Amino acid sequence: MREEFRLLIGLQDLDIMIKEVKDKATSQELKSMGFKLTGLEELQEARHEIAARIPVALLNRYEKLAKRYKLAILPVSGDKCLGCFVKLPTSFFSSAYSHELVTCENCGRLLYILRFNQ
Numbered sequence: 001m002r003e004e005f006r007l008l009i010g011l012q013d014l015d016i017m018i019k020e021v022k023d024k025a026t027s028q029e030l031k032s033m034g035f036k037l038t039g040l041e042e043l044q045e046a047r048h049e050i051a052a053r054i055p056v057a058l059l060n061r062y063e064k065l066a067k068r069y070k071l072a073i074l075p076v077s078g079d080k081c082l083g084c085f086v087k088l089p090t091s092f093f094s095s096a097y098s099h100e101l102v103t104c105e106n107c108g109r110l111l112y113i114l115r116f117n118q
């Protein structure tokens with residue numbers, strides 16, 4: 001998997017964690033379970049570091065998608081986009097398998113093929 005993909009996925013994971021920490025309902029729930037809500041600064045710092053390593057054009061694309069969708073970058077399952085569940089064209093797979101950054105033509109999300117030996 002390309003480095004850019006790894007970085008983007010890491011960035012998205014951090015965004016989800018940051019959101020959860022910030023989310024009030026979740027915060028209350030975590031507090032009631034005895035968790036301390038520390039680590040927001042560390043998360044944001046890590047996000048900053050990862051973001052700095054992603055090419056600007058790609059980062060901008062991610063940020064735009066992240067505003068629209070809960071998940072901006074997703075793995076492909078079977079022959080469908082897991083964001084909008086539209087069947088992907090054959091041409092998609094030839095690009096995806098050559099490690100290119102591919103976009104779902106229907107919803108615009110960034111997609112990658114999950115493989116376990118990389």
Ligand SMILES: [Zn+2]
Binds near residue numbers: 085104106
């Ligand atoms: Zn899609």
